Amino acid sequence: MNRNWRAVFKAFVKKELLETFKSMKVIMLLSVITTNLLQFMTMEEVMKLGLDPDGTAIQLGSISMYMSVILILFVGHTLVNRYIYDERKNKAVQVMLASGADKTAIWLAKMAVAILISIVLLLLTIGLNAVFVSIYYHLDIRYTALSAALTFVAMPVLCFGMLSLISVAYWYFKNMNVFGMIFPIVAYIGIWNLSLLLAGSLVPGYLVAVSLAIGVGLFIFSYFLVSRIKKERIVSFEV
Amino acid sequence: MEHIVNVNHVTKTYGAKYALNDVTFFVDEGDALAYLGPNGSGKTTTLKSILGLIEIQAGNIRVLGADVQRQYTSLYGAVTSLFDENGLYERLTARENLSFYLGAFQRKGELASALHLMEELDMGDEIDHAVNTYSKGMKRKLALIRSLSAHPKLLFMDEPFDGIDIENRAKIIRVMKEHREKYGITMMLTSHVMADIEDLASRIIVIKKGRLLVDESLDRFGLRVGKDMTGKYLRVVEDE
Numbered sequence: 406m407n408r409n410w411r412a413v414f415k416a417f418v419k420k421e422l423l424e425t426f427k428s429m430k431v432i433m434l435l436s437v438i439t440t441n442l443l444q445f446m447t448m449e450e451v452m453k454l455g456l457d458p459d460g461t462a463i464q465l466g467s468i469s470m471y472m473s474v475i476l477i478l479f480v481g482h483t484l485v486n487r488y489i490y491d492e493r494k495n496k497a498v499q500v501m502l503a504s505g506a507d508k509t510a511i512w513l514a515k516m517a518v519a520i521l522i523s524i525v526l527l528l529l530t531i532g533l534n535a536v537f538v539s540i541y542y543h544l545d546i547r548y549t550a551l552s553a554a555l556t557f558v559a560m561p562v563l564c565f566g567m568l569s570l571i572s573v574a575y576w577y578f579k580n581m582n583v584f585g586m587i588f589p590i591v592a593y594i595g596i597w598n599l600s601l602l603l604a605g606s607l608v609p610g611y612l613v614a615v616s617l618a619i620g621v622g623l624f625i626f627s628y629f630l631v632s633r634i635k636k637e638r639i640v641s642f643e644v
Numbered sequence: 645m646e647h648i649v650n651v652n653h654v655t656k657t658y659g660a661k662y663a664l665n666d667v668t669f670f671v672d673e674g675d676a677l678a679y680l681g682p683n684g685s686g687k688t689t690t691l692k693s694i695l696g697l698i699e700i701q702a703g704n705i706r707v708l709g710a711d712v713q714r715q716y717t718s719l720y721g722a723v724t725s726l727f728d729e730n731g732l733y734e735r736l737t738a739r740e741n742l743s744f745y746l747g748a749f750q751r752k753g754e755l756a757s758a759l760h761l762m763e764e765l766d767m768g769d770e771i772d773h774a775v776n777t778y779s780k781g782m783k784r785k786l787a788l789i790r791s792l793s794a795h796p797k798l799l800f801m802d803e804p805f806d807g808i809d810i811e812n813r814a815k816i817i818r819v820m821k822e823h824r825e826k827y828g829i830t831m832m833l834t835s836h837v838m839a840d841i842e843d844l845a846s847r848i849i850v851i852k853k854g855r856l857l858v859d860e861s862l863d864r865f866g867l868r869v870g871k872d873m874t875g876k877y878l879r880v881v882e883d884e
Contacts, residue, residue, distance in 0.1 A: 408750075409717070409720045409721070409750075412747070412748055412749065412750050413748050415747070416744055416745075416747040416748035417748070419744070419747070420733065420736070420740075420744045423736065423740060424733065424735050424736060427735055427736070428735050495729065495731070495734070496727070496729035496730075496731045497731045497732065497733055498731075499697065499727065499729070499731055500725065500727075500731030500745075501731075501748065502696075502697065502716070503692075503695040503696075503697055503719075503723070503724075503725040503727075503800075504719065504720070504721075504723055504724055504725065504749065504794075504796075505716060505717050505718065505719030505720030505721065505722065505723060506717075506720065506748060506749075507717050507720075635699060636696060636697055636716060637697060637698050637699050640692075640697050641698075
């Protein structure tokens with residue numbers, strides 16, 4: 406990763422951050438609010454279990470991992486779609502590739518920004534949720550080592566791994582419009598429904614290791630694919 | 645002396661159709677090459693092949709001594725291009741677009757002169773407006789400014805004056821000539837407007853159905869038919 410690579414990487418990071426904050430503030434805010442609304446419905450299922458306050462607090466901490474997945478898959482995918490697919494359609498990436506910019510620098514910069522923004526929004530969402538629980542249920546959410554690891558590390562890493570593979574698909578395939586429309590809806594509603602079903606369940610510990618391994622593996626695999634994709638594939642959208 | 649661009653027996657097909665059929669030519673440092681041909685003749689395919697954006701089936705292409713099909717990052721900072729699609733970031737302003745592009749190629753110091761160029765081309769009031777508020781011609785001008793301000797060794801342009809009015813066309817040609825002389829930029833451009841070619845180019849190549857028909861200096865090409873270049877060009881492509 407020489408000086409040229411780093412210059413391209415930095416330029417794209419700054420550009421994506423600037424563009425995102427200029428044009429996606431409303432979407433980001435709505436994502437935080439909507440995720441909290443869905444989580445509220447799941448929390449109501451937990452309240453119906455009639456656990457003692459400590460047990461309820463721990464269970465609420467346990468189901469936080471679904472918020473991670475819902476938010477990151479929705480927001481992360483929206484960002485990846487904008488950064489990768491849109492720029493391919495309007496040929497902005499063609500200019501940079503034609504000028505000798507390294508495609509791995511471009512891709513990693515976009516993924517880095519998508520990950521950074523997703524993490525910030527996740528922390529915001531969880532913070533907002535904690536405040537709500539405190540006010541509405543008069544409880545403090547309690548995280549065990551396992552639930553913290555799942556919520557803040559394992560599930561995000563798994564989601565980022567999935568998003569990295571999706572981003573490669575956006576660079577490789579031409580007709581991704583339908584996928585782009587359906588995926589966020591499926592992710593949002595699908596994971597939320599799963600959280601409703603498993604609201605009272607405890608998650609096994611090995612899920613942390615499995616999720617981390619899959620997430621990191623997918624990301625590395627995606628980087629490898631990006632380094633192998635031909636420029637012709639990336640820039641030819643209509644042929 | 646090695647040519648700055650060396651296109652050697654290049655063939656590119658799309659299915660059974662030959663977009664480029666055994667094309668060979670070179671570009672030397674300082675050249676301003678006009679690359680002409682009817683629609684679908686292979687002009688854009690040639691430019692994109694030279695930039696490594698398209699894979700060729702046969703032959704090889706070397707730019708600045710490197711095989712661009714394998715080592716495209718060797719073009720970094722040395723080459724800029726302008727195609728039909730301007731490749732601008734429409735949500736950003738002109739200043740932000742230029743700052744991004746120049747920053748990516750470590751030419752941030754040229755931002756002031758790029759903005760000055762915008763003033764020269766009557767776009768000074770638009771510098772801090774989002775590009776999605778620009779007309780087609782304004783976007784084209786900005787894309788041109790972006791290409792020139794990076795001071796590349798090589799500049800490839802596909803129909804650079806598309807959408808630009810006559811008054812600004814003259815200004816842009818003047819600016820391009822000044823940049824070419826001051827920074828030694830080698831140019832290769834396609835255009836359908838012969839007047840632009842005559843004002844800018846020193847050499848002309850004509851391509852039709854993937855094959856080269858003419859490759860000579862503009863003076864020689866003009867001399868052959870007493871400066872009726874449009875007529876000569878049309879006769880060349882119609883005879884094939």
